[in-house]
Amino acid sequence: MRFLRWLARYPLVWLTVIVLIVVLTLGAAGFARTSAGIAIGYVSLVIAWTLVGMIRDVLRGHVGLDVLAVVAMVATLAVGEYVASLVIVLMLAGGEALEDYAGRRAKRELTALLDRSPQIAHVLVHPNSDSDEVQDAAADDVEVGDVLLIRPAEVVPVDGVLLSPAASFDESSLTGESMPVHRSAGDEVLSGAVNGSRAVRIRAVRRSADSQYQQIVALVKQAQDDRAPTVRLADRFAIPFTAVSLVIAGAAWGLSGDPARFAEVLVLATPCPLLIAAPVAFLGGLSRAAKAGVIIKGGGVIEQLARIRSAAFDKTGTLTEGRPDLVAVDPAAGFDADELLALAASAEQYSSHVLADGIRRAAAERGIALRPAAEASEVATNGVTAVIGGRTVLVGKPAYVASIAPDTVRRDIASGEAAAYVAVDGRFAGVLVLADDPRPEAAAVVSWLRAHEVERVTMLTGDARATAEAIAHTVGIDDIHAELLAPEKVHLAAQMRPRPVLMVGDGINDAPVLAAADVGIAMGAKGATAAGDAADAVILTDSLAKVADAVSIGKHTLRVAYAAIWIGIAISIVLMLIASTGVIPAVAGALIQEGVDLATILYALRALRGPATGLVVPAAEKETVSPAR
Known part of the structure; x- marks a missing residue:
């Protein structure tokens, strides 16, 4: 079955092999004219198909390297090198197969992320009982609040909160961390994590489309579809390489007087190194980055x-660190510290700012219950406004709060601390001081x-x-x-x-x-x-x-891409110069060029590996900044 899938994926390869065998057999049996006619007809069809693609590319503003392959095929047919023309077609088709293999090898980490995308969720029928009766549903159909059963070694389908007392998860596909992480009841569990050895329960906090893993999958698909740099890199070399190849081939013909030299040189100038090396290197870089998190x-x-x-x-x-801790509550006249914190934390329920989390966490630690808001809105980077118990509460930057409450008084804070200012019903209510290392x-x-x-x-x-x-x-x-x-x-x-x-x-x-x-x-x-x-x-x-x-990965990937291209160009030019002397027949040249393709692909796969950054975190940097902590 694998062989049949391969045949279906690369029809030009096996079709060219069949035509080549037929042409060689007929030629050996003495049917030279029939053999030549089949080769000319088949290669002409390939040339026409390639020219159609070239015209489409030109209309889209892209001048590619296929012109070299077309000229090489036309030249070999013109000088009667019919077998060589078929070998060129075979090498081009084989180059596509090599590129596909190398591409799949290079993007294996990206593909692994897609393959592990959770599809099924086990929704508990009686979530408030000890019963493990479940109803299977598509991950996309899980609603916020559903209680799910995650069996051993299963992938978590949506982001949720752990209900079981404790559990361990493999988050390597999310973070690159190879060691299992341990979670306790109330901790968040991200979709895409793999459960450990015990069945656990979680409560969904986001739908599938909003969960971490599905967002990663969307990013991966976008990364796989982006091939712009491949085109740009190839374009930078396309015209110069084509010009140099044609000059060498023309000079060989002119100096020798033998038109066959023109074809013998050009079969070694097929553009596979340029077309294959760059995409393989970039896919390798994307894959390596995904593995690194x-x-x-x-x-x-x-x-x-x-x-x-x-x-x-x-x-x-x-x-x-993005986890600021409340270190001081400074209420204004007429406000109590606990009341100030309760109103601020209740308003900050509706904010996505990192300081809001510290304020909510401080209220919870002090046993202060959060109150619902009749309405709430946030002005990004400035603050949040909420109507709580009929009172309008504003929490945010001093300038923003002062624009609503003119009596706002700025507080002196220590280095490394941050302050959230609070106004209630248009009056300055106080300041909450947080420290974030x-x-x-x-x-x-x-x-x-x-x-x-x-x-x-x-x-x-x-x-x-x-x-x-x-x-x-x-x-x-x-x-x-x-x-x-x-x-x-x-x-x-x-x-x-x-x-x-x-x-x-x-x-x-x-x-x-x-x-x-x-x-x-x-x-x-x-x-x-x-x-x-x-x-x-x-x-x-x-x-x-x-x-x-x-x-670091970006720098290494670009170095590998350029090096692979230059290796392919250098080897091709050296071989073209040798072929200009007539020592490399056209058929042998086409086969040798496939070796050049393989060499550039293997080099481009170096993008999957690279040097470490050598980043060292000095022990001194772990000291806290804020004297208040």
């Missing part, structure tokens, strides 16, 4: 990553980027300048832009030089600036923001070190 949306992004000259970072949740790896990442051709590193944040400066100086960033609104971030990213510019953010409030940068990387490990459409790449693990991995 970074989903890159396409080969074009890899090419940009390799050339990054400036890098900009958001602060909260990017350079910092820098990531242990942040300083090492900034240092690594500077050591690898990134000339400028900056911070773009909406937080207060004092807090921003404290974190920035700790991680080694001197260029600081604080208290920015979203449009200001976009403007600064667009004006930043030198280019290309890399922007790293948490993928929630940073969507506009991620889209404005040449390459936007979203920290997508904490929830359903992984598919941030604005980002060009998504980090699946909660580690800033993956930024260095992404840039």
Whole structure:
């Protein structure tokens, strides 16, 4: 069956083999004219089909390398090298088969992610009992709140909260981490994780389309469909290589007076190394990045990553750990500390900002119940407004709160701390102070980027300048832009030089600036923001070190792609020069060229492996920034 599938996938290969056998058999039996007629007819059909494809490409504005293959086939037919013309067709068809094999080999990590996409969910019929009676449903049909049974070694179909006391999961397909992770009741379990040895229950918190794994699958499909850099790289070499090949072939004909030399040279100039090497290398880079826990949306992004000259970072949740803890509650006159925290936490239920999580967590730890809001809205990067118990509560930046409550008083905060200001019914109600430590790896990442051709590193944040400066100086960033609104971030990213510019953010409030940068990387490990459409790449693990991995993979992949192309070109030119002396017959030349194809493919597969970044996190960087903690 596998052989039959292979035949169906590559019909031109086996059809050419059959024609070649027939032509050789008839020629050996003395039917030379019939043999030649079959070869001419068959190769002419292939030439016509190729020309149709070339015309379509030209109409789309793409001038490819197929002209060399067509000229080589026409030349061999013109000088009577019918067998050589069939071998050229066979080598071109075989090149496509080699490219397909190498491509599948290169993107195996991406394909593995798609193949493991969860399809079935076991929905408990009686979720509030001990009964394990289930009704199987498509993963897409699971609703938020459904209780699911996850059997041993099964893939979690949707994001959920663990209801069982404890469980272990293999999250390697999500994070690249090979060791199982342990979860306790109440912890979030991401779709795509593989359950351990015991059946467990989870409650769905997102539908399939919004869950982590499905978003990763969407990114992978987009990455697989993007082949733009392959075209661009081939185009850069197409015209020069074609011109050099035709000059060498023409010179060989002119100097020898033998038109057969023209054909003998051109059979060694078939463009497979250029057409195959680049896509294989880029697919290998995409696959390697996926294995490392970074989903890159396409080969074009890899090419940009390799050339990054400036890098900009958001602060909260990017350079910092993104888990701020409440360290002080400072109520204004007329407000109680617990009341202030209760109102703020209730409003922050409707915010996606990382500081909101710290405020909600602090309320829960103090046993303060959150109250529902009659209505709520959030202004990205500024704050959230909610009507709670008939009172309008505003939580956000000091300038934003002051625009509603003119009596707002700014509070002096220590380095490394952040403040959320609160207004109630148009009156200043107080300040909540939180501390968020820098990531242990942040300083090492900034240092690594500077050591690898990134000339400028900056911070773009909406937080207060004092807090921003404290974190920035700790991680080694001197260029600081604080208290920015979203449009200001976009403007600064667009004006930043030198280019290309890399922007790293948490993928929630940073969507506009991620889209404005040449390459936007979203920290997508904490929830359903992984598919941030604005980002060009998504980090699946909660580690800033993956930024260095992404840039390193981009640089290595581009080096491999170019090296494979140059190896193919160099070998082809040397062989063409040798063939111009007449020592390589046309048939032998076509077979030798297939060896060149194989060599470039094997080299391009080096993109699947590469040097480690060598990133070292100094022990000193693990110290806390905020004296308040």
